[in-house]
């Protein structure tokens with residue numbers, strides 16, 4: 001996969017990039033709507049799930065982060081998933097150090113990786129950052145882990161969403177959409 005070849009370190013989003021998790025995100029949203037309503041919090045239009053939670057944490061109550069983690073865990077836990085076979089095949093064969101930067105729960109990621117028999121150098125999950133994507137906090141941790149904070153161009157980040165791209169842009173890390181690698185989930 002050409003875009004990957006020019007980089008010494010790789011990092012990937014998880015859901016809809018390496019695998020596609022079968023999670024009922026509609027139900028997760030319903031719980032979030034309920035939470036906002038119960039607390040009379042305002043939900044900003046156009047924000048994704050994690051962005052809405054991060055906004056509520058900074059505007060209203062930081063404890064919402066932990067509460068949302070419990071909701072996420074409830075719906076993600078034990079979910080079935082399909083695989084991005086071509087990309088996973090590249091990872092299986094390659095010796096390039098690689099990382100995962102995801103808004104999903106760490107336990108979910110670890111359990112799926114165990115099934116796939118894959119071990120990245122570092123996993124940055126929901127629990128590991130104060131602010132989720134589009135914040136670049138997680139990518140900064142990955143750059144630090146690989147000791148390339150001053151050379152972010154050595155890393156590539158591959159993801160499926162505009163929030164992935166925004167995180168990469170803020171960290172000066174080159175970005176590539178997984179869709180352009182020829183995404184295929186089986």
Ligand SMILES: [Mg+2]
Nearest residue numbers: 013015016160
């Ligand atoms: Mg994704």
